[in-house]
Amino acid sequence: MKKFKHFVKMELRNWSFGEIVSLISIYITIAINALVFKDSLVAVISAACGIMYTFLAGKGKISCYLFGLMGSGLYAFLAFKNALYGNLVLYLAYYIPMQILGIFKWKNHLYRWTNEIVKTKLDMDEWLNVLIAILMTGCGAVFLLKFLHDSSPVIDATTTVLSLFGMYLTVKRCIEQWMIWTVVNGLSVIMWLKVALHGEKVYSTIFMWIVYFILGIYFYHKWKNELEKE
Numbered sequence: 001m002k003k004f005k006h007f008v009k010m011e012l013r014n015w016s017f018g019e020i021v022s023l024i025s026i027y028i029t030i031a032i033n034a035l036v037f038k039d040s041l042v043a044v045i046s047a048a049c050g051i052m053y054t055f056l057a058g059k060g061k062i063s064c065y066l067f068g069l070m071g072s073g074l075y076a077f078l079a080f081k082n083a084l085y086g087n088l089v090l091y092l093a094y095y096i097p098m099q100i101l102g103i104f105k106w107k108n109h110l111y112r113w114t115n116e117i118v119k120t121k122l123d124m125d126e127w128l129n130v131l132i133a134i135l136m137t138g139c140g141a142v143f144l145l146k147f148l149h150d151s152s153p154v155i156d157a158t159t160t161v162l163s164l165f166g167m168y169l170t171v172k173r174c175i176e177q178w179m180i181w182t183v184v185n186g187l188s189v190i191m192w193l194k195v196a197l198h199g200e201k202v203y204s205t206i207f208m209w210i211v212y213f214i215l216g217i218y219f220y221h222k223w224k225n226e227l228e229k230e
Contacts, residue, residue, distance in 0.1 A: 010115035011056070011063045019055070026051055026211055030204055039204045046074035047208035054212055057170065058219035060116035062106045068099045078205060082195050083151045090160045095167055102171040109173060119223050119230075120173045127176060130165055137161045155191045159184050175227060178220035185213035 027048065034044045049071030056064030072091045079087035109118045122130065141157035150156050162184045169177035188209040195202055 011061050014059065014114060014116070019059075023051075023055055030207060033203055033207055037201060037203045039201050040078075042074050042077055043202050043204040046071050046078060047204040049074065050208050051211055051215075054215050054219075058215060058222065060114075060119065060173075062103060062110065062115070062117070065099045065103045065106075069096060072096050072099065075205075078202065082200060082202075084156055084191070084195075085145065085148055085150055087156060087160060090163055094164060098167045098171055102167075105171050106173070117173050119175060119227055121175050121227055122169075130169075130176070134161060134165055137164070152191050152194060155187050159187050159191065162187075175220065175223045178216050178223065182213060182216035182220065185209050185216055189213060 030044060030047055030051075033039060034041075049067045053064045053068040053071055056067065072095050076088055076091040076096075079085070079091065106117050110116065111118060138158060138161040141161050142154055145153040145157050162180050166177050166180040166184060169180065189206060192202055192206045192209060196206060
């Protein structure tokens with residue numbers, strides 16, 4: 001029990017007033033949105049877990065993966081329901097296992113005094129190799145999803161492939177993950193808007209991706225400042 005209390009205490013450290021207010025405001029907005037538009041309960045809970053995951057990941061807190069696993073399971077259900085098979089396979093076959101791996105990887109790279117991860121940066125050759133791999137994998141994914149009659153093959157393939165590498169860089173604790181996530185999040189807003197236009201009540205999911213987009217930019221600059229100080 002003492003270790004658990006210490007863990008919780010450390011996870012709650014180093015939150016700025018602005019971050020706390022922003023998180024509370026986001027959850028209030030999700031609740032109001034759900035009541036007004038009668039949103040899907042699964043979409044609401046998925047959005048709540050996903051946003052908490054992103055905040056904690058940006059803070060470098062290992063507890064992010066607990067919310068990530070819950071949110072990923074619910075999001076996979078939404079993807080299946082709306083025929084977004086690329087996202088479905090991504091979350092079940094890759095995203096969830098990688099988050100479990102991330103718990104063990106991050107555990108070995110924590111600052112003892114803050115319980116936050118040691119952040120890293122790719123060198124130019126590593127970053128170039130990642131970009132080439134993204135391009136090659138993306139082309140194959142578009143072809144495959146068109147064959148499977150995916151409802152949004154290009155956007156779904158792009159977000160799926162970028163998420164593969166984004167999660168890989170997250171586990172490696174690289175700042176470049178936030179560049180990739182920002183692109184993924186922007187495209188995901190478009191993808192889920194199309195779903196909403198077809199009558200599905202997924203407004204919380206759309207709001208979630210908009211928040212992700214903003215947080216991706218915020219945490220990129222936050223990590224950049226921390227790495228420059230180091």
